[in-house]
Amino acid sequence: MTRARSLSGTIPSMETTHDELKDNTIIVVLGASGDLAKKKTLPALFGLYRQGFLPRDVKIVGYARTKMDRDEFHKRATSYIKNPDNDPEIATSIQHFKDLSTYISGSYEDGAAFDTLNEHLEEIESHYQSKECNRIFYFALPPSVFVPVAKNLKEHCYVTKGGVNRVIVEKPFGKDLGSARELLSSLKQYWTEDETFRIDHYLGKEMVKNLLVLRFANVALGAAWDKNSVSNVQITFKEPFGTEGRGGYFDEFGIIRDVLQNHLLQVLSVLAMERPVSFAAEDIRDEKVKVLRCIPPIERDDTLLGQYVAANGKPGYLDDETVPPTSSCPTFAATTLWIHNPRWEGVPFILKAGKALNEAKVEVRIQFKDVTQGIFKDIARNELVIRIQPSEAVYLKLNAKTPGLYTRAIPTEMDLTYKRRFTESRIPEAYEALILDALKGDHSNFVRHDELDVAWKIFTPILHWIDGQNGPRPRPVNYPYGSRGPKELEAFITKYGYKRSGEAYAWPVTNLASL
Ligand SMILES: NC(=O)C1=CN([C@@H]2O[C@H](COP(=O)(O)OP(=O)(O)OC[C@H]3O[C@@H](n4cnc5c(N)ncnc54)[C@H](OP(=O)(O)O)[C@@H]3O)[C@@H](O)[C@H]2O)C=CC1
Numbered sequence: 414m415t416r417a418r419s420l421s422g423t424i425p426s427m428e429t430t431h432d433e434l435k436d437n438t439i440i441v442v443l444g445a446s447g448d449l450a451k452k453k454t455l456p457a458l459f460g461l462y463r464q465g466f467l468p469r470d471v472k473i474v475g476y477a478r479t480k481m482d483r484d485e486f487h488k489r490a491t492s493y494i495k496n497p498d499n500d501p502e503i504a505t506s507i508q509h510f511k512d513l514s515t516y517i518s519g520s521y522e523d524g525a526a527f528d529t530l531n532e533h534l535e536e537i538e539s540h541y542q543s544k545e546c547n548r549i550f551y552f553a554l555p556p557s558v559f560v561p562v563a564k565n566l567k568e569h570c571y572v573t574k575g576g577v578n579r580v581i582v583e584k585p586f587g588k589d590l591g592s593a594r595e596l597l598s599s600l601k602q603y604w605t606e607d608e609t610f611r612i613d614h615y616l617g618k619e620m621v622k623n624l625l626v627l628r629f630a631n632v633a634l635g636a637a638w639d640k641n642s643v644s645n646v647q648i649t650f651k652e653p654f655g656t657e658g659r660g661g662y663f664d665e666f667g668i669i670r671d672v673l674q675n676h677l678l679q680v681l682s683v684l685a686m687e688r689p690v691s692f693a694a695e696d697i698r699d700e701k702v703k704v705l706r707c708i709p710p711i712e713r714d715d716t717l718l719g720q721y722v723a724a725n726g727k728p729g730y731l732d733d734e735t736v737p738p739t740s741s742c743p744t745f746a747a748t749t750l751w752i753h754n755p756r757w758e759g760v761p762f763i764l765k766a767g768k769a770l771n772e773a774k775v776e777v778r779i780q781f782k783d784v785t786q787g788i789f790k791d792i793a794r795n796e797l798v799i800r801i802q803p804s805e806a807v808y809l810k811l812n813a814k815t816p817g818l819y820t821r822a823i824p825t826e827m828d829l830t831y832k833r834r835f836t837e838s839r840i841p842e843a844y845e846a847l848i849l850d851a852l853k854g855d856h857s858n859f860v861r862h863d864e865l866d867v868a869w870k871i872f873t874p875i876l877h878w879i880d881g882q883n884g885p886r887p888r889p890v891n892y893p894y895g896s897r898g899p900k901e902l903e904a905f906i907t908k909y910g911y912k913r914s915g916e917a918y919a920w921p922v923t924n925l926a927s928l
C-alpha cells in the first residue's frame with residue numbers, strides 16, 4: 414500500500430488505498446494498430462521503460478483486429494520513438510523494449526478472441542515468480558467498441574487470483590450529458606470506479622500539474638487569486654493546422670467536444686478550485702467537482718463560433734473531402750463561463766480553441782484589475798501567463814520604473830521560462846506521467862465520473878443548439894486559415910473586460926521561437 418505524500422516529502426496521516434504495481438504486471442494496449450497507440454501510448458511506455466519506471470519484468474501486449482506479425486508490430490510500435498543521433502544506448506533500449514512486447518490479433522466483439530488473449534497473458538504470467546499478477550488494459554480505441562471490449566475483458570481476461578486489474582480509457586466519453594451517462598453506466602457494469610482511469614491528457618501536462626503548486630505553494634499568488642484582484646481569465650488553445658485527414662471524425666464532434674469540454678475545462682477547474690485538504694486524489698477531485706457545479710450552462714450570447722476557410726495556399730475546412738459540403742461544424746470556439754461562488758462571482762473565464770490558426774500555443778492568461786487611478790494613469794494591467802506549450806513558462810507582466818533619471822513606469826515581466834531556468838530537467842510527456850500514475854493507482858489526474866457529468870451539464874445546451882436540435886443550426890463566422898481566428902474575437906474578449914497592454918510592452922525575448 415502506498416501513502417499519500419505531501420509535496421515536501423513528509424508523510425501526512427492520510428493514506429491512499431491503492432497498490433503501486435511494482436512487478437508481475439502486463440500492460441495490454443487495445444487498438445494497438447491505431448494512431449494513438451503508435452504516436453502516444455507506446456512511445457510513452459518506452460519513455461517510462463527507459464527511465465526505469467515500469468514494473469520489473471513488465472510485458473506489453475498489443476491487441477487489435479489487424480493481422481500482423483511481431484516484427485510488423487515492433488516496427489509500428491517504435492516508429493515514433495525518437496533516436497535522431499542513432500545513440501547506441503537508445504537503440505539497445507529500443508531492442509529490449511521490442512523483446513518485452515508481443516502482439517495478438519482478434520476481434521473486439523467476440524468472447525473467444527479474448528480467451529485467446531487470456532491464454533497469451535497466462536502464458537506470460539506462468540514465468541512470473543508470484544501467482545498474484547496484475548493487468549492494465551489501455552483502451553486506444555474508438556468509443557464505438559468501448560462497451561464490448563470492457564465486457565469481454567471482464568468476462569475473459571480479468572485476474573481473480575489476488576492481482577490488480579485496471580482499465581485506462583481515452584476520451585471521448587460521450588457526446589452530451591445523456592450519451593455520457595449511458596456510456597458511464599454501461600462501463601460500470603464491468604469495471605468499478607476504482608479500477609477505471611479516464612484520461613484527459615491535459616491533466617498530465619507539466620504546466621497543468623504546476624497550477625496546484627503555483628497557487629497553493631505561493632502566498633503571494635494565492636492572495637491575489639480571486640475576484641478582488643482578477644479582472645478576467647483566458648484559457649487558450651491554438652493549433653496551426655486544420656483537420657487534415659481527420660475531417661470525418663472531427664465533423665461529428667466539433668472543437669467544443671474536441672478541446673473545450675474536456676482539456677480546457679479541466680484546466681479551468683484546477684485553476685479555480687478551492688484549496689484541497691490534501692493531495693489525495695479524492696480531495697483534489699472533490700474540489701474540482703465543487704467549483705464546476707458553480708458554473709451554469711453556457712449562454713448562446715457568451716459564445717463565438719468560427720470555421721476556417723481557404724487562405725495562404727491552405728484548404729478550408731469544407732474543402733476536406735471527408736467533411737459534408739455544407740457543414741456548420743465549428744473549428745473555432747470562444748465561450749465565457751461564470752463561476753457563482755464567493756471567490757469568482759463576476760469574473761469571466763473565457764475558453765478559446767481553434768484549428769488552423771496562426772501559431773501553436775496553449776496558455777492561461779490571468780489579467781488583474783486596474784491599479785487605483787491617481788498617481789498612475791492608463792498604466793498596463795498585471796497579467797500572469799502560464800504557457801502550457803510550447804516552451805513551458807510562467808511569466809508575470811508588471812510595471813517597473815524605466816531605468817534612468819526620471820520616473821516613468823514601463824511594462825515588463827518576470828520570466829520563468831523552463832528551458833532557461835531548469836536546464837537539467839526533462840519535462841515528461843503527458844502520457845508518461847499519466848500511465849505512471851495509473852501504475853501507482855493514483856487517480857488525482859484522471860477524470861472522475863461526477864466530474865464528467867457536471868462538465869457535460871455545462872456544455873450540453875450549447876452543443877444541442879450548435880447541433881441544430883432545437884432549431885436551425887447557428888452558422889459559424891469564417892476565418893482565414895493561418896489567421897488569429899475570427900475578426901469578431903477582439904470585440905468578444907474586450908466585451909468581457911480584457912485590456913491589451915499599450916504599445917510600450919515588448920514581449921519577453923524568450924517568448925517563443927527563440928528556444
Ligand atoms: N489519435 C490521437 O492523437 C488521440 C486519440 N484519442 C482517442 O483515443 C482513441 C483512439 O484513437 P486513435 O488511435 O486515433 O483511433 P484509430 O481510428 O486509429 O483507432 C484505433 C484502432 O481501433 C480500431 N478501429 C478503428 N475504427 C474502428 C471501428 N469503427 N470499429 C472497431 N475498431 C476500430 C483499429 O484497429 P483494428 O482495425 O486493427 O482493430 C484502429 O487501429 C479514440 O477514442 C480517440 O478519440 C484521444 C486523444 C488523442
Ligand SMILES: O=C1O[C@H](COP(=O)(O)O)[C@@H](O)[C@H](O)[C@H]1O
Nearest residue numbers: 584614652671672676775802843
Ligand atoms: O485531444 C486532442 O488533443 C489534441 C491536442 O493535444 P496536444 O497535446 O497536442 O495539445 C488535438 O489536436 C486533438 O484534436 C484533440 O482530439
